[in-house]
Amino acid sequence: MKTSIILAALAATALSAPAPAPRPQDVDFSSLEFSSDDLSTGPEFGATKESIPVTKPATSDIIEDIKEDPATPIKKLRRDIKAILKRVPGDCAPQPINNGPQFINLEPTPWQEAVEAAYPPTNPSTLGPYKKVFDGLRGSVNQIGYRGLTTIHAYDINACKTLCDKKAQCLGFNFYVERDPSLDPGDLCPNPSIITNYKCTLWSFPFLAGAADNIGQTRRQFKVVIAASVGYVKPYDASNLANFTSYGQNLYGSINAPLLDGENSYLGVKSYPNADVNVDYFEPAVCAAACDAQTAYNSRHHASTPCQYKACNFFDAYVVLKDGKAQGLTCTLYTWTWDDSYAVNGGQTRSDGVFKVANSYTYTNSRLPAPPYINTCPV
Numbered sequence: 437m438k439t440s441i442i443l444a445a446l447a448a449t450a451l452s453a454p455a456p457a458p459r460p461q462d463v464d465f466s467s468l469e470f471s472s473d474d475l476s477t478g479p480e481f482g483a484t485k486e487s488i489p490v491t492k493p494a495t496s497d498i499i500e501d502i503k504e505d506p507a508t509p510i511k512k513l514r515r516d517i518k519a520i521l522k523r524v525p526g527d528c529a530p531q532p533i534n535n536g537p538q539f540i541n542l543e544p545t546p547w548q549e550a551v552e553a554a555y556p557p558t559n560p561s562t563l564g565p566y567k568k569v570f571d572g573l574r575g576s577v578n579q580i581g582y583r584g585l586t587t588i589h590a591y592d593i594n595a596c597k598t599l600c601d602k603k604a605q606c607l608g609f610n611f612y613v614e615r616d617p618s619l620d621p622g623d624l625c626p627n628p629s630i631i632t633n634y635k636c637t638l639w640s641f642p643f644l645a646g647a648a649d650n651i652g653q654t655r656r657q658f659k660v661v662i663a664a665s666v667g668y669v670k671p672y673d674a675s676n677l678a679n680f681t682s683y684g685q686n687l688y689g690s691i692n693a694p695l696l697d698g699e700n701s702y703l704g705v706k707s708y709p710n711a712d713v714n715v716d717y718f719e720p721a722v723c724a725a726a727c728d729a730q731t732a733y734n735s736r737h738h739a740s741t742p743c744q745y746k747a748c749n750f751f752d753a754y755v756v757l758k759d760g761k762a763q764g765l766t767c768t769l770y771t772w773t774w775d776d777s778y779a780v781n782g783g784q785t786r787s788d789g790v791f792k793v794a795n796s797y798t799y800t801n802s803r804l805p806a807p808p809y810i811n812t813c814p815v
């Protein structure tokens with residue numbers, strides 16, 4: 437279905453487009469500054485159940501963060517890598533028993549082979565609105581947007597899907613089998629016997645196979661390993677926002693706008709989480725707040741064109757994935773509404789990674805009049 441929409445869009449462009457217009461907008465995905473110091477990227481080994489609330493940003497922080505015209509070179513922000521939480525040294529406490537199928541007394545590789553023989557990578561390619569993005573991997577998802585973990589008592593991807601269905605902001609789930617210790621490994625029990633756990637993690641950003649790179653950990657002498665890991669993502673359910681109308685569709689890529697009568701309609705890009713605003717779920721309303729804040733900023737800083745400033749009337753909210761991992765929420769802001777045929781930027785290959793665009797949704801200012809330029813001089 438998606439292909440036919442794209443083809444239709446391409447055909448429409450081919451018929452109506454004049455000579456290719458220059459595309460002055462060049463969002464270099466590798467230069468987007470994301471920083472997620474305070475945000476969790478996945479479960480700790482040993483976790484058997486947890487639920488992580490979303491980090492809802494304050495509108496005042498989004499407004500405060502519009503400190504400059506983002507079309508100017510993006511300033512370098514502080515970027516600290518979040519230290520991976522280390523568990524306290526083990527005390528040999530018994531770990532919760534999982535009464536699902538067990539694969540006991542197996543060393544890591546034979547354990548993985550036995551699990552893979554029992555649960556081959558033949559999970560369905562779709563589950564309702566969810567699309568399978570990987571199967572049969574030996575790693576679990578590790579990226580921002582972690583929404584919690586539930587231990588299930590069987591290899592049951594539908595149980596995991598149901599948890600995502602019920603969880604607000606859930607856009608994907610990862611179900612996997614983990615070789616865990618029966619006791620918290622410590623001085624007196626450096627290599628306990630095995631529990632096989634069936635784990636379901638929920639995510640509020642989409643991912644691809646590259647995100648499943650958490651391949652285990654050695655705790656004392658016990659090797660935690662993973663097998664039969666499968667990932668599914670579903671589209672965002674877009675609806676209208678206050679003052680912005682949604683176009684609804686998950687577009688092929690992000691918008692790449694040409695000049696409009698020689699003027700640049702592109703107002704710049706904002707990425708979240710950043711040093712000032714924490715956002716760890718896909719929330720186009722954040723882009724709407726940024727769009728309005730950009731208009732307000734421009735109205736206060738229009739000295740070079742005293743009677744005109746550019747208003748934000750349209751935005752594209754999307755996710756940039758780097759090597760399969762969501763980097764966060766990206767918003768590109770425009771003075772002018774562009775239709776789906778301009779959603780052509782599906783990704784980029786840069787020296788530091790392969791960047792892909794997912795969940796691209798556009799919104800237009802529904803307040804009228806919403807001209808691309810607003811005259812601020814008294815008549």
Ligand SMILES: *[C@@H]1O[C@H](CO)[C@@H](O)[C@H](O)[C@H]1NC(C)=O
Nearest residue numbers: 677678679680724725728803
């Ligand atoms: C919608 O626009 C009106 C008029 O500009 C404004 O007063 C109101 O705060 C806006 N609503 C939101 C949620 O931003």
